[in-house]
Amino acid sequence: MDNKQNQLPLWEVFIQGKNGNPHRHAGSIHASDKNMALQNARDIYTRRGEGRSIWVVKSDNIIASTLDEEGEFFDTTDDKVYRHPTFYKVPEGVKNM
Amino acid sequence: MTEEQKLEQFQARIDAEEKIEPKDWMPEEYRKALIRQMSQHAHSEVIGMQPEGNWALRAPTLRAKKILLAKIQDEGGHGLYLYSATETLGIDRDTMIEQLHEGKAKYSSVFNYPTLNWADIGAIGWLVDGAAIVNQISLQRTSFGSYSRAMIRICKEESFHQRQGYEIMTTMMNGTPEQKEMAQDAMNRWWAPALMMFGPPDNDSAHSKQSLKWKIKRESNDVLRQRFIDKTIDQAHFIGLEIPDKNIRFNKETEHWETSPLDWNEFKQVINGNGPCNHQRLNHHIKYHNEGNWVREAALAFAENEMKLETTTN
Numbered sequence: 001m002d003n004k005q006n007q008l009p010l011w012e013v014f015i016q017g018k019n020g021n022p023h024r025h026a027g028s029i030h031a032s033d034k035n036m037a038l039q040n041a042r043d044i045y046t047r048r049g050e051g052r053s054i055w056v057v058k059s060d061n062i063i064a065s066t067l068d069e070e071g072e073f074f075d076t077t078d079d080k081v082y083r084h085p086t087f088y089k090v091p092e093g094v095k096n097m
Numbered sequence: 098m099t100e101e102q103k104l105e106q107f108q109a110r111i112d113a114e115e116k117i118e119p120k121d122w123m124p125e126e127y128r129k130a131l132i133r134q135m136s137q138h139a140h141s142e143v144i145g146m147q148p149e150g151n152w153a154l155r156a157p158t159l160r161a162k163k164i165l166l167a168k169i170q171d172e173g174g175h176g177l178y179l180y181s182a183t184e185t186l187g188i189d190r191d192t193m194i195e196q197l198h199e200g201k202a203k204y205s206s207v208f209n210y211p212t213l214n215w216a217d218i219g220a221i222g223w224l225v226d227g228a229a230i231v232n233q234i235s236l237q238r239t240s241f242g243s244y245s246r247a248m249i250r251i252c253k254e255e256s257f258h259q260r261q262g263y264e265i266m267t268t269m270m271n272g273t274p275e276q277k278e279m280a281q282d283a284m285n286r287w288w289a290p291a292l293m294m295f296g297p298p299d300n301d302s303a304h305s306k307q308s309l310k311w312k313i314k315r316e317s318n319d320v321l322r323q324r325f326i327d328k329t330i331d332q333a334h335f336i337g338l339e340i341p342d343k344n345i346r347f348n349k350e351t352e353h354w355e356t357s358p359l360d361w362n363e364f365k366q367v368i369n370g371n372g373p374c375n376h377q378r379l380n381h382h383i384k385y386h387n388e389g390n391w392v393r394e395a396a397l398a399f400a401e402n403e404m405k406l407e408t409t410t411n
């Protein structure tokens with residue numbers, strides 16, 4: 001155990017604010033297991049009815065891309081302008097498209 | 098890319114109002130300055146629970162007690178938002194707590210003053226949280242993403258803190274002569290410490306210039322302090338409280354209130370450990386942190402057992 005004073009493992013918290021909305025990252029908490037993680041997340045991030053559903057994920061399990069590789073990582077989309085509606089010419093007079 | 102080019106690019110991002118995220122390249126000094134400021138901010142939220150906790154069991158009504166408990170719980174939450182935002186910079190929470198216990202990390206000097214009567218709870222909510230709000234609203238625009246998001250969350254919760262404090266002061270100012278006297282006494286003791294929360298004057302603030310350039314801070318100590326003074330003097334007069342400063346004067350040209358210089362010697366004394374409650378605040382934190390260790394140990398042992406059970410039954 002590398003935790004010097006047992007700070008407990010780190011978890012990331014995602015909260016769904018309203019029915020139909022996506023879960024959004026709120027921050028992180030420390031907890032020893034999944035039940036404590038859910039309870040701590042509730043107590044820390046939803047004291048005013050900010051959420052109706054919570055996801056917790058161990059921080060170690062999150063893989064993130066970095067800004068340094070942003071260019072090459074996302075540039076595969078750069079030459080696919082035809083994915084945007086503005087790429088196409090619609091004959092004049094055609095409505096509601 | 099050379100270090101110099103990286104620095105230039107970094108500053109260009111800051112100048113363009115981009116947010117810096119934890120995994121982005123950043124100068125070591127930027128990271129250090131953030132860890133210093135954010136952990137100090139987190140510690141302040143948590144240590145700040147103590148002077149208010151002093152009155153939780155002596156609140157005059159059940160309503161007042163429930164409000165105070167909710168307010169103190171919020172402050173604990175603020176501490177945790179900030180610790181978690183600071184952890185994204187690669188420092189773990191244990192290290193931050195260790196630095197607090199060893200006196201290497203500071204917390205706001207205002208929490209080293211005692212809460213002597215119930216009106217102090219009013220004065221803290223109104224003045225101390227009021228000052229914190231002015232600072233925190235400005236910090237919502239800080240350049241570091243995790244810090245900015247924590248500040249936005251905190252600001253949403255703070256205005257209740259200030260209002261409940263002002264309500265206590267208002268109630269007491271509408272009360273008996275003794276209650277009015279208590280309110281004025283609390284005002285007299287908390288005014289200067291609240292003004293000092295913004296930090297030393299701009300011309301001798303050690304970290305200010307670089308912090309502003311990197312947009313860790315968005316406005317200078319003196320600018321923020323003046324904003325707080327202008328708001329608060331009117332609020333005090335509105336309920337009949339006097340400002341404990343004979344030299345206050347409204348300058349019609351600048352449209353700002355002028356006040357006496359603060360006693361920065363006292364500030365230095367208090368921040369360096371010689372305030373009325375420094376030892377008490379720190380010892381209390383150390384004691385309960387250590388006494389809680391068995392709970393964390395037991396929780397971890399329980400989690401390990403659970404894991405074993407899961408793997409054997411699957």
Ligand SMILES: [Fe+2]
Binds near residue numbers: 142171172175229251
């Ligand atoms: Fe707070």
Ligand SMILES: [Fe+2]
Binds near residue numbers: 172226229255258
């Ligand atoms: Fe507060």
